[in-house]
Amino acid sequence: MGNDGGSIPDRRDLVRSKKKAEQADKANQVRAMWFFCALSKRLLQEPIVSCPLGKLYNRDAILEFLLDRESFGAEGEVVCGHIRSIKDVKTLKLTHNASKSPPSASSSESQPERAPFVCPLNFKEMNGVQPFVYLKPCGCVFSQSGLRAVAQSNTAPKSSDTQPDGDEAGGADKPWLDLCPQCGTKYDRIADVLQLNPPPEMEQEMRATMEVLRSLEPVKSKSKKRKAAVAGDADQPAKKKAAGAAAATNPSIAAASRAVTQELAKEEARRKAAMSDAVKSLYGPKDGSKRKETFMTMGTFTRYA
Numbered sequence: 001m002g003n004d005g006g007s008i009p010d011r012r013d014l015v016r017s018k019k020k021a022e023q024a025d026k027a028n029q030v031r032a033m034w035f036f037c038a039l040s041k042r043l044l045q046e047p048i049v050s051c052p053l054g055k056l057y058n059r060d061a062i063l064e065f066l067l068d069r070e071s072f073g074a075e076g077e078v079v080c081g082h083i084r085s086i087k088d089v090k091t092l093k094l095t096h097n098a099s100k101s102p103p104s105a106s107s108s109e110s111q112p113e114r115a116p117f118v119c120p121l122n123f124k125e126m127n128g129v130q131p132f133v134y135l136k137p138c139g140c141v142f143s144q145s146g147l148r149a150v151a152q153s154n155t156a157p158k159s160s161d162t163q164p165d166g167d168e169a170g171g172a173d174k175p176w177l178d179l180c181p182q183c184g185t186k187y188d189r190i191a192d193v194l195q196l197n198p199p200p201e202m203e204q205e206m207r208a209t210m211e212v213l214r215s216l217e218p219v220k221s222k223s224k225k226r227k228a229a230v231a232g233d234a235d236q237p238a239k240k241k242a243a244g245a246a247a248a249t250n251p252s253i254a255a256a257s258r259a260v261t262q263e264l265a266k267e268e269a270r271r272k273a274a275m276s277d278a279v280k281s282l283y284g285p286k287d288g289s290k291r292k293e294t295f296m297t298m299g300t301f302t303r304y305a
């Protein structure tokens with residue numbers, strides 16, 4: 001075909017040959033991504049962790065990096081600049097590939113290397129062919145197709161009872177939570193399913209999401225418990241929009257917001273007690289019965305108060 005005088009090689013022929021080289025290169029990249037630590041470039045060995053961008057690392061390498069951010073040179077910051085502490089990564093729960101032979105020192109290029117891990121749901125190998133995901137709350141790893149199949153089979157009926165009260169705004173997003181098919185941890189199918197080694201466009205999206213979530217993180221302080229409750233509550237509406245109703249149904253958040261409401265009520269009562277009687281008579285509900293004002297006149301009145 002081509003170059004025999006019968007035809008003139010056109011762009012397609014040239015590009016095709018180039019593609020072959022690209023494909024070989026791509027195969028190497030895929031292998032590097034799925035079999036090796038993104039930071040240390042050593043073979044992936046458990047414990048393996050992933051970050052909000054879905055990259056795979058050996059936990060040891062991350063610890064080494066966090067102890068000394070120079071330890072992997074400039075490359076370290078390029079790969080892991082977004083990892084601030086060990087809390088930014090999640091240890092993955094992986095399923096070992098039963099059909100993988102013990103690691104041979106001379107794995108020939110001719111036969112494809114067996115992946116060390118598989119999806120526990122459909123036993124697809126985690127080798128870059130199938131998209132794989134991990135669940136943020138528990139770290140369990142599944143193939144995307146396997147998880148989807150399970151999630152579809154148990155949708156609305158059972159999940160409706162995990163929703164404490166149906167007052168969530170924004171009917172478009174789904175406030176119910178799914179249960180991890182492996183360990184039963186609750187997760188949000190929109191916000192908590194992170195793709196491993198995502199394609200570049202998705203990585204950008206995941207980075208944007210990570211940045212939004214971080215901008216909503218409460219500022220650290222000493223009085224953790226109370227501050228966390230307050231900040232968590234204040235963050236809720238914005239975070240919901242950003243992450244697709246992530247923790248909307250979290251009962252502890254509901255409890256926290258109740259605590260905050262009570263706190264505010266107490267505060268209000270204290271404030272009222274400190275008011276003068278005259279001002280109090282304007283606001284106070286106790287003597288409201290003897291005045292038959294509408295809220296309109298109340299409004300004009302307070303303006304002069």
Ligand SMILES: [Zn+2]
Binds near residue numbers: 135138139140180182
């Ligand atoms: Zn799980």
